Amino acid sequence: MTPLLTFSEAALTLLALLMVFFYFWKTRKDPRYPPGPTPIPFFGNVLQLGRDPSKVMQNWADKYGPIYSIRMGNEDTIVVNDSKLVKELFSNASSTGRPSNPILRVFGGGLGIVQAQGNTWEAQRRFTLRKLRDVGVLKSSIEGFLVEEASTLIKYLERNVGKSISGKGLFNGPVVNSLWRIVSGETNDWDSPVKPEILKRAENCTRTVSSGLMFAPFLRHIAPGFFGWTEWVKSLQSYSELTNQAIENHARNLDPNNPQDFIDHYLVEMQDTTDQSSTFYRENGELNLRAVAADLFVAGSETSSATLAFAILFLLLNKEAQRKAQLELDQVVGSFSQISLSHKTSLPYTEAIVLETLRLSTIAPFAIPHRMLEDTMFHGYLLPKDVTIMSDLHAIHHDPKIWGPDVNSFRPERFLNQTETQISRHESLISFGAGRRSCLGEGLAKDTLFLFIASILHKFNIEQDPQNPVFKVETQFGMVVEPKPFKFMVSLRN
Ligand code: HEM
Numbered sequence: 001m002t003p004l005l006t007f008s009e010a011a012l013t014l015l016a017l018l019m020v021f022f023y024f025w026k027t028r029k030d031p032r033y034p035p036g037p038t039p040i041p042f043f044g045n046v047l048q049l050g051r052d053p054s055k056v057m058q059n060w061a062d063k064y065g066p067i068y069s070i071r072m073g074n075e076d077t078i079v080v081n082d083s084k085l086v087k088e089l090f091s092n093a094s095s096t097g098r099p100s101n102p103i104l105r106v107f108g109g110g111l112g113i114v115q116a117q118g119n120t121w122e123a124q125r126r127f128t129l130r131k132l133r134d135v136g137v138l139k140s141s142i143e144g145f146l147v148e149e150a151s152t153l154i155k156y157l158e159r160n161v162g163k164s165i166s167g168k169g170l171f172n173g174p175v176v177n178s179l180w181r182i183v184s185g186e187t188n189d190w191d192s193p194v195k196p197e198i199l200k201r202a203e204n205c206t207r208t209v210s211s212g213l214m215f216a217p218f219l220r221h222i223a224p225g226f227f228g229w230t231e232w233v234k235s236l237q238s239y240s241e242l243t244n245q246a247i248e249n250h251a252r253n254l255d256p257n258n259p260q261d262f263i264d265h266y267l268v269e270m271q272d273t274t275d276q277s278s279t280f281y282r283e284n285g286e287l288n289l290r291a292v293a294a295d296l297f298v299a300g301s302e303t304s305s306a307t308l309a310f311a312i313l314f315l316l317l318n319k320e321a322q323r324k325a326q327l328e329l330d331q332v333v334g335s336f337s338q339i340s341l342s343h344k345t346s347l348p349y350t351e352a353i354v355l356e357t358l359r360l361s362t363i364a365p366f367a368i369p370h371r372m373l374e375d376t377m378f379h380g381y382l383l384p385k386d387v388t389i390m391s392d393l394h395a396i397h398h399d400p401k402i403w404g405p406d407v408n409s410f411r412p413e414r415f416l417n418q419t420e421t422q423i424s425r426h427e428s429l430i431s432f433g434a435g436r437r438s439c440l441g442e443g444l445a446k447d448t449l450f451l452f453i454a455s456i457l458h459k460f461n462i463e464q465d466p467q468n469p470v471f472k473v474e475t476q477f478g479m480v481v482e483p484k485p486f487k488f489m490v491s492l493r494n
Contacts, residue, residue: 029069032382034078036060036069044071046216053477054365054394057081061395067381073218075099077369078383081392083402083428089378089389090370090435096121097371099388102217103229106236111279112291113440114299114368123279124288128296129440131265132182141260143341145181146448149174150455151338156191157460157490164465167312167486169203171305175448176202179300182444183293184246185261201239202301236294243293247286262296263289300441303363304448306482310361311353311453313473313483314410315462321412322457325350326493329458335494339454341447347454348423352412354449355423358431359403360410363481365394367433393430402428460490 005013020041037060039045049056057079060068066082080086089095097117098104108115113125132142153174157165173190176199181187188196220229250263259265270285279288315322328349333339344351370389375382383389400407403414417424432439439445456462464470468487476482 030382030384032377032380033384034067034069034381035064036079037064039071042074044073044075046071046073051477054398057392058395058398061392067379072388073216075388076384077388077390078381079390079392081395083396083430083434085379086391086396086430087434089383090391090433090437092376093436094372094374094376095370095383095389096436097373097386099369099371101369102220103232106233108291108294111288112295114295116291117371117373120279120288124292125440127266127269127280128262128292131262132440132444142178142182142444143447145178146451147338147340149178150451152191153452154455154459157456158492161460161490161492164467164487164489167309167316167488168483169305169309170312171308171452172203172301173199174452175305175308176297176301178448179297181261183243183262183296184250185264186246198242201235201242202297239297240290240294243290247289247293263293266292296441299439300445302480302482303441304445306363306480307357307361307445307449308452309483310363310473311357311449312456312462312488313470313486314357314360315353315453315457316464316470316486316488317473318410321353321410322462324412325353325454325457329454333454333458339451339458341451343454344450347450348416348421349412350454350457351423351450352415353453354446355415355426355429356410356412357449357453359397359429360408361481361483362394362397362431364431364433364479365392365477365481366390366479367393368437370437391430391433393433396428396430399428456490459493461493463489463491465489 037045037048040047060070060079061081066085067078067080069076069078071077080089098115100110101115104115110116111120111124113121113128116124153171177188177190177196180198186198188198190196190199219227224230247263247267250261251267254264254267254271256268256271259268266280266285266289270280270282270289273280273285275281279285325347328347329339332346333343367390370391372383372385372387372389374385377383396402398407413420415423415426415429432442432445465487470486470488474484474486476484
């Protein structure tokens with residue numbers, strides 16, 4: 001009788017079985033570890049995520065509950081998809097680590113804010129937050145920058161009335177420019193025929209933020225050019241060149257009694273620091289300043305401009321929401337005045353548009369992953385030290401049990417009280433994350449969204465481009481979700 005397998009086939013089969021056995025033995029879990037879909041060797045659950053990871057993860061949430069586990073390649077990951085649990089877990093100091101993502105590590109190298117942990121993260125975050133929030137020179141000039149950028153945007157749209165306008169990328173110029181002004185005090189004419197260098201370099205960086213490379217960093221070893229790794233490294237280096245130049249110029253001309261922008265404020269803090277162990281001390285301070293400048297830019301630019309592009313798209317498809325906001329704007333602001341942040345509290349419908357845009361678009365569907373710093377028991381589950389924690393903001397913002405059967409519709413009224421005269425906050429809206437590492441640009445981002453959206457609706461109707469009509473919202477998945485390219489037109493209201 002002929003044997004079923006040759007000796008070498010049998011040896012290979014045995015080897016493969018041994019490898020699979022070894023994989024499952026190595027990755028076996030404590031019985032208190034959260035349940036989840038079965039991973040396969042090397043890829044974990046990555047291949048199951050398919051083209052629409054948010055949908056697949058919503059199904060896993062339905063099946064395994066608010067806390068479940070997956071494997072992203074060789075990284076154990078626990079997903080939390082309940083807003084109360086996210087808030088509770090992320091308020092705990094043991095959840096404030098960051099996994100070492102090789103893509104994000106390129107900028108900052110563990111310094112600054114986004115990728116930093118421990119003392120460095122705490123000190124840099126506290127300082128930056130204070131400068132962005134405190135009423136003072138920087139805070140009041142930020143308001144002025146935003147109003148100026150909004151008015152440049154309006155002039156750009158006025159010149160393009162009746163013409164086809166590309167929705168994606170429309171807001172890169174004003175958003176990047178306002179961030180660059182806050183950081184460096186320098187301003188650029190993004191509306192000029194020659195694109196400013198800072199805008200070119202920022203746009204190159206953000207292409208990777210919205211690519212799949214963030215979720216599957218191993219792809220950079222397979223085809224670095226194809227998956228955007230080469231461009232990411234190059235564009236971050238060229239962006240760093242600009243920040244380094246700006247820091248050198250600021251250091252040369254610094255007037256410590258009259259700091260003008262974020263770099264000035266930071267340099268003054270460095271001058272005042274005598275404690276050699278401080279993250280602001282001399283060389284350490286300079287390296288952290290470079291990292292923070294990159295953090296503010298990378299975390300702030302694509303997120304804000306993608307959300308604004310979604311707002312245009314939602315409004316394009318919702319004439320009634322435009323009409324209601326315009327009625328409110330006419331009553332409160334009148335036809336001629338310029339919109340300012342002081343109008344915000346009197347424009348609840350416009351603010352509700354901002355909140356509904358943040359919910360429905362959820363441009364950061366899984367926020368930024370955290371890492372557990374120690375073994376922690378949480379609602380009966382073991383969250384082991386070093387495990388990655390992902391908050392599934394998309395699932396939270398698209399759960400019909402929370403938002404009702406029209407969860408996928410754009411309905412700003414869900415953020416208003418019954419008489420539609422006041423904003424009613426919703427505890428499940430956590431677009432900026434929650435807890436100790438929540439977004440430190442939340443206030444700035446909300447001000448930017450409000451001012452830009454209100455200024456556009458005050459002046460224009462957002463309309464279909466008859467040559468390129470849009471029938472539905474289509475998105476492009478990434479660490480930052482964007483709308484697929486679309487066209488629209490504006491017409492003057494008066
Ligand atoms: C619509 C706009 C924005 C959205 C939706 C957004 C959302 C987020 C989210 C979900 C996180 C992760 C929170 C976590 O780790 O759990 C985050 C972190 C962060 N964001 Fe934003 N963001 C926006 C705009 C901005 C702006 C304008 C800035 C700065 C100028 C900024 C700076 C940061 C920084 C520095 C972090 C890291 C915080 C830390 O690690 O402690 N973001 N953001």
